[in-house]
Amino acid sequence: MRMRKKHNLEERIAACSDVMLYMQNQNEHANDPLDESLFFDSMRVFGNNNPLHLEIGCGKGAFVLEIAQRNPDINYVAIEKTPNVLITGMEKLKELGLKNVRFCLGQAEYLDHLFHEGAADRLYLNFSCPFPKETYARHRLTHTRFLEIYRRVLKKGAEIHQKTDNMRLFEFSIEHFSANGFVMKNVSLDLHKSGFEGNIMTEYETRFTSMGLPIYRLEAVNPGK
Numbered sequence: 001m002r003m004r005k006k007h008n009l010e011e012r013i014a015a016c017s018d019v020m021l022y023m024q025n026q027n028e029h030a031n032d033p034l035d036e037s038l039f040f041d042s043m044r045v046f047g048n049n050n051p052l053h054l055e056i057g058c059g060k061g062a063f064v065l066e067i068a069q070r071n072p073d074i075n076y077v078a079i080e081k082t083p084n085v086l087i088t089g090m091e092k093l094k095e096l097g098l099k100n101v102r103f104c105l106g107q108a109e110y111l112d113h114l115f116h117e118g119a120a121d122r123l124y125l126n127f128s129c130p131f132p133k134e135t136y137a138r139h140r141l142t143h144t145r146f147l148e149i150y151r152r153v154l155k156k157g158a159e160i161h162q163k164t165d166n167m168r169l170f171e172f173s174i175e176h177f178s179a180n181g182f183v184m185k186n187v188s189l190d191l192h193k194s195g196f197e198g199n200i201m202t203e204y205e206t207r208f209t210s211m212g213l214p215i216y217r218l219e220a221v222n223p224g225k
């Protein structure tokens, strides 16, 4: 079911501009040169050079807001392509007053239009859309075309932490991580029964867990360029 557009969305987004980053040139037909001054600069955004962790497809931001409170010495940028859900996270962030989080209205496809090579220390992919039809496989966020971008934006040895309820997406991800030289570790086929400590539930995770579905999780280490 399609979500109804939130009331006064444009005005509400404008009111969150102080906690928001923009990704330039998000159009596959645009050939404009990228403006160097619009790339992420940790000193300018956060006023420090603490480690940078990213989340792609953050939805309403429950995960990033919780993990950022637990880790004040890590900076987080949470990226989401749908403004209608992103606004919830941004408004909550302003309420909480956390200094180590920014939200970005943007698409994984253009991650390297915001972040320079080796900028990030970790990437979270939580319950990414599975795109079950094979004709849409290239939209899955662990498709090789995305892994090539993550390889550049993440430091060598940085980890991607993935969680999903979808076995087919999990298998697909393992195939693509493996084909692209990522080494996987801490692979779990039932996270909540695995003894893993410190798990932070996302909105979708709460929903799927209440339905009795197992949660799949892995960590994939970036082999570098």
Ligand SMILES: C[S@@+](CC[C@H](N)C(=O)[O-])C[C@H]1O[C@@H](n2cnc3c(N)ncnc32)[C@H](O)[C@@H]1O
Pocket (backbone or CB within 6 Å): 056, 057, 058, 059, 060, 079, 080, 081, 082, 085, 106, 107, 108, 109, 126, 127, 128, 129, 202, 203, 204, 205
């Ligand atoms: C199934 S929801 C999961 C939300 C949240 N991570 C959670 O676990 O509750 C997937 C989210 O990824 C976003 N998304 C899908 N493809 C994306 C892309 N290419 N770039 C950025 N966000 C994307 C969707 O808009 C959606 O909000």
